[in-house]
Amino acid sequence: MQNTLGNTIARPQQTPMQVVQSYYQLTKPRIILLLLITTASGMFVAAQGEVNSFLFIVTLVGGAMASGAANTINCLYDRDIDYIMERTRWRPLPSGRVQPRDALIFALVLTALSFTLLATFANVLAAGLAMAGIVFYVLIYTHWLKRHSTQNIVIGGAAGAIPPLVGWAAVTGDLSWAPWLMFIIIFLWTPPHFWALAMMIGDDYASVGVPMLPVIEGDEITAKQILVYSVLLCPVSLLLVYPLGVNGWLYGVSALFLGALLIQKSWILLQTPSDRAVARSLFKYSIFYMMLLSAAMVIDVLPVTHRVTQALLSLVA
Known part of the structure; x- marks a missing residue:
């Protein structure tokens, strides 16, 4: 053949x-x-x-x-x-x-x-x-x-x-509004995730003429864009807690912590945009970010989580 x-x-x-x-x-x-x-x-x-x-x-x-x-x-x-x-x-x-x-x-x-x-x-x-x-x-x-x-x-x-x-x-x-917000969260997460990968394998994309941002605009501009999307993603992810109210404090704390780490890694990449090891670290973390954020959404709404939270609040009261 x-x-x-x-x-x-x-x-x-x-x-x-x-x-x-x-x-x-x-x-x-x-x-x-x-x-x-x-x-x-x-x-x-x-x-x-x-x-x-x-x-x-x-x-x-x-x-x-x-x-x-x-x-x-x-x-x-x-x-x-x-x-x-x-x-x-x-x-x-x-x-x-x-x-x-x-x-x-x-x-x-x-x-x-x-x-x-x-x-x-x-x-x-x-x-x-x-x-x-x-x-x-x-x-x-x-x-x-x-x-x-x-x-x-x-x-x-x-x-x-x-x-x-x-x-x-x-x-x-x-x-309703909530699933569309989940849509936006993943939409904002995608550029840091895939551009970090593109920075790792930019030579491959260049060899076949695929115009990935790092290939056309360079690593520094790509790293700046990654940071912008990461900074936007963190507060947007918290909107599920307020004003939508479909998730609670457990998800909120998790989203804040995971988002802060994503911003930190994006900032480090911006300092050394040509470092493929740093890009790889961000790419790998972005996968864990989405997995853990999704897990936090699920755990937060489980009935057992609500029962544990209420029990803890009653002890404190």
Whole structure:
């Protein structure tokens, strides 16, 4: 068979388990995990800690399928540049382990299953939002922005901010201010997260002509932008406590502490913007930031947390 550059490569022989693994890798499971965590946080806050177990599982499975479909199409679209970059050359498509036609069929099947599952067992709003996430990620980010704008991940980050909307809609059947604020939190978090990664692997992006901000504007300007978004994110994350009131003091303290650390790491990066180790530290922390912030949202609304808080207050009184 031929790769996307027209060079002939031998299709590797694979066992059935290796074939399954190749398709699994197409979905980018590490990215899906974080998306599911934010979906779960939307569900738990919407239900104030008491989520129906079946609905929870169905929504996460449906969300995982939608994310997997979007990521598979992204891999299909980017297989030409993936072959050039050493970091991505051995992904299933550029390495020849999966054919483009088969990847497209796989993505379409995942999309259909996701919509059917969410529409049947959750509601049409949740299903529609999941489909909107796929369309936005594929058409707006992958097709339009990624190779044409330094603001690609800023605007494209909206796709990654949809999961809490899906989770909230699955529980309530509608959308209030709170899920949209969760959307904004993830939207503001995306630039520090992805630009830190882009600073680490800027040479790869430059080699394939992807106009990531560090490649076009340089590390110092990127670090300044990262700090701006980090500073904005901290107070915005506290709006879930006041004025919306869907989370309490436990989440508030956690959000303040986690946000302060993010600002500190962003400030350190600004002092040494060319230091790849500092960028890597910020990138890794940004992942933990979102995981821990989502966990704080969930823990804060659990009934057991409320009982413990009331018991402590009664002791103090």
